[in-house]
Amino acid sequence: MDSQAVKAFAVASGFTEARICRADEAWEAGERLAEFVAGGQHGSMVWMEDTLARRQHPTGMWPDAKSAVVVALNYGPNTDPLAALERKSEGVISVYAQNADYHDLMKKRLKHMAREFVAKTGAEVKVFVDTAPLMEKPLAAKAGMGWQGKHTNLVSREHGSWLFLGVMLTAAELEPDAAETDHCGSCTACLDICPTQAFPQPYKLDARRCISYLTIEHKGPIPLEFRAAMGNRIYGCDDCLAICPWNKFAAVASDMAFHPRPELKGPLLSELAALDDTEFRAVFTASPVKRIGRGRFGRNVMIAVGNSDDQSLLPAVLDRLEDEDAMVRGAAVWALSRLAPQLARERAKARPGTDTDPEVEAEWQAIARIDTRG
Template identity: 60%
Template structure:
């Protein structure tokens, strides 16, 4: 009688590759996590801003077993979305808006979830037991799991860094009740480098491996619901949805290659869209333009807030009409951002003339503050 030495992970890896995943690794989930203490410190310091869902789900988020006690193993998968060109080149195009690389194609949540469900169904039929799939939409910390499974390590910018894919991996996780052999954990290879920390335009890293989301451009342009702190607005530049600076400067990107997934490739109309064109979007046009994009989650008003901040940072008087047209917008958030943009672009006499025409009739307190601020500057 011969004993089989086949690795039960190998068929899963092959099936994952067939589905388009670039990496598939495994880890057990019984051990304690340093990530638990880091999460608690992050929340206690208030660095999550108004992402109240993080605090509300902290107990379940603290460890995979708190989310699903029956789980025994995690299959951690990565999909490369590396850009073909340096995304920071777009910062020089100040009359155009810059979207984070991940948001220039189809919504990665939908792309990955469909494939994870296919892989999960295949695993259930082969291995039995129960499983659950996760793509950044449940209280599960994917990045610590990915490091534990050996996909990469959490760099000083707190994002995952891979020796093969740099900072450009989408992560998906399958928790399963099956016992699967773990892969070795990845070590930290950041060394003395601090390129990501120095690149942040709003100084969002109080220390290596620590992020204050309240200063992060990605948080401010996506998660934050109200007006952005005026002191942070210049740091947004022309970034209108997310920020790639800390990712793009990582030296490990030199080993990465452009992602091959066509659905995640940059759409022509989202590569560097004109700010004036975006500022004119109404609700219907916004929904149509971003129907398949993760941008749709932010909503039109918050997105136009970002567009108008970018207009204010453009130093381009030709964009004044685009901002002026939004002074009568139905959204106070948009109106307030338009006031700020015009305060940056217009000569004072013209600005005061606009204030006389609009400020007195304004009823929203936040917008009134914007008018008072530009008039007293």
Template identity: 60%
Template sequence: MDLADAIRIEAQNLGFSAARFAELPDVWAASDRLKTFVEAGFHGDMAWMEETLERRQHPQNMWSGAQSALVLGYNYGPESDPLALLHQTDIANISVYARGDDYHELIKKKLKALASWIVSETGCELKVFVDTAPLMEKPLAALAGLGWQGKHTNLVSREFGSWLFLGVILLDRVIESDAPERDHCGSCQACLDICPTNAFEGPYRLDARKCLSYLTIEYRGAWLEPFRKATGNRIYGCDDCLAACPWNKFAQATHEIKLQAREGFDGLKLTELARLDDPSFRALFSKSPVKRIGRESFLRNVHYALGNHFKMSRDMETKTALLRSLSDESAVVRGAAVWALKQGLNADDFANVLAEYALSETDEDVQKEWQA
């Protein structure tokens, strides 16, 4: 058995769904695509993308000794339709990848175990990456043949559809490359057509500033109103373009318990989430990727979703929750609650709320919403 096959078997034993190799090219098109993306400003407030642009453009800029990449995929396929919750406007819709435990910790532990085995067998030098360093995993995955970057810029696998987490081990020796995967999107543009915010400038061109995944997770502060309305009940991430891909007909539900949706996470009521203080937020999302955005951004998202629900329902439970949030410690949350109330109240009722719950004139973020 050659080294590559032995590594694949060990990776499979650790739970990885795919393991393939790519020799690192001297020049690759991914570098120019990334530069164009950043120069267009499509990265928004993710300043780290601009700051690390040079290192991110090629794996050897991260580690000059790298010769090959072992790219690993870990299946996190959902058991049910990821878009089903969009029709339950009083329930929080959290992206599939964040309904279980944080994949970073799970996959990093397995990558380190595989790396230790490789070193013990070969004595080579290597470095481990799992979405936490300036390395372009998706182009590497395409080069290694795990899948291809679809028109939505995400990786698509013929075997696992849209649902693969990626990890990379860079090695200081050349290992024969697997065949790269070609693009199988054809004329399909289901992922582009379903986007609720029209975030795609065209095939393979995403403007992150319009993307709900970026807005709900990376962006801080108040959103532009069209995005608030478009978010529906999506409060953390957005799966629309991933779920729309026809290649998902071959996808499989994950067998990893830690990545499966936590009990009750498909029924979290927005009105209950709106009550979370910082300790209860941290407790509910312990070991979850949701926790990293913090309570303020999370409750901002929740209140935009509540506004969309309140516009349709005008129910007393939602109104009560929103009135309660006018006293929240965060001006961002208070401002989002003001906007949400405006969605379901007529002019007279809203004027009465203004009179009864008048907030500090120095509370700039809230006053902007109040006066809009």
């Protein structure tokens, strides 16, 4: 099975595209990652630090790897994701998470491809879809799939910024494709649109400021400085991807698994705020959203409610002030201060005792201090 046959079979297996690169050559991606971690820009994602040595080079995962077959799956949306930000009474879920979990679908197809490759060649293989310490984006750029844009994500001239990536490492020697060059030019659209200024410079991301990190990975209260900027984004952020001019060449995802489920495209904040743990798990069955848990999700929803300017959502906020999850309660206090500041001050003054969680108590005290100064 030569390189052309491998790529053809990848497409036949359901992938949009496949390219090949050497897996055992020196590259600069490892150094960039080390700088990112050393600067603390990975935030609380301690697994990046713990696995740094393995993550810095493909052979860190498997010393015998000689070639990397990089596969991509298009998940282009059928509407403009930025338009949803104007509908403030709805929650905005990142395009990739509005239906099935892509990890499951891609890994199934990759394993099918790998079995065929092993049967034809006898060569050893290992497959990866985002969950192991392997840097897919630099491999994809090295293989000619695209280039890492100024927003650090992969950009393709054929598919824009809407590609899921997977990798099959193999001990076989395959003919590599030519690497892609950078076609961003002087464009800074992805940097300029970022609501939290998460890019200290082009090609550099500070995850601690990224809304995708804050809504998904961050486990505590959302830092105050980022709450208003989150708007109605309740899971992830597509702004830097959606604004990319190269998306004009992108096609809508052909896989129905990536067409949005009706209940996950523009869900009403009032309905999301009312979900208990059982209901949350039911609504987000088979969705990546389920992995963050109802607590973080409820926190995000309350931040969105606080940014909505929708007075009809006030009852939902009052209900969540008594939520069993401290993250939800704390975010509800902030939402109350935004939707009904006078009521928030009255509640802060009239409260009979202290909250059992110090961070929730701090939210109430912040409102009380404002009232005292006023």
